[in-house]
Amino acid sequence: MRTRRSTVRLWRRIPLRRRSDVLEAWGLLGACVLALVGTLLAGLVTQGAVERELNQQRVERQAITAVLIEAARDKPSAGAADDDRVWARARWTARDGSTRNGQTKVQPDTPAGARVTVWTNEHGALTSKPATQEEARFQSALA
Template identity: 70%
Template sequence: MARTRPTTLRLWRWRRNPLRRRSDIVEAWMLLAAGILVVVGGLLAGLVTQAGVERDLDRQRSVRQAVTALLVEDATNKPPAGAADDDRVWATAHWTALDGSTRTGQTKVRPDTPAGTRVTVWTDEHGHLTSKPVTHEEAQLQAALAGTLAAVITSGAVVGSACAARACLDRRRMEQWDADWARADTPRGGKTG
């Protein structure tokens, strides 16, 4: 008995075939475009996002400066600033900005810090209190994570759009098949049954 080779269905939408419909060709081109967009678009979105985040964090590191401030009040008997802040509390402090003006604001200190203690605070280019800038290594890590997230989101959006378009094509094919079956079921224009 002779063995027959199974036919492969890879790239069947691209080959000439009397059963190939226009929607099959549209689907093939759409899937090719979606595949290219997933790779290229995801990569570009990730690289652009990574560069933007790293540039922003580098700018923050260059404009933020450490300034010595003087605590105005005792930090004892104050509630913690937050659960993740290693039990530090908010206390009022005075400092001199780069333009020479005296500023007052709230900063986080240990709960046992008395008034008159010198503490280090971070200020922005306008002399306002801000958080400590991230290190270069932390900036690179945050930028890489943001770039990866942007690439995944972009690729997911492309894949989701391709799946939605493919579902629309499938719905249209089903409608065409229903119409073809209805025509095949009515010989010479009359109803059967």
């Protein structure tokens, strides 16, 4: 005995199908497409904004040489989980010619008077090293 197999089609004619069912299906399909396009556009806008911000940081920040005012400690504190460097006070000359003091991270046991490289912003204040081009691409893609 053979059984008759019915095939399911996406838009097949069903006698009990109402016009509102068709409108609802089209509306749902449109909402999904709109959500996908909107998500893609939002991602591209975010990626561009992050890349512009990181590129701006590379332009504004500059590496300068500073001199340590005090010797660095021999090892990092117990709570320093980010790297093996320690904080020490340093002196540098800003772009406007003024002398500045501040704390920067250096290798342990660096003696006072040693020259170290620090990063400053356009106002001469210490700041972190800007992201490289590869790091900027990675961060913008992640965002």
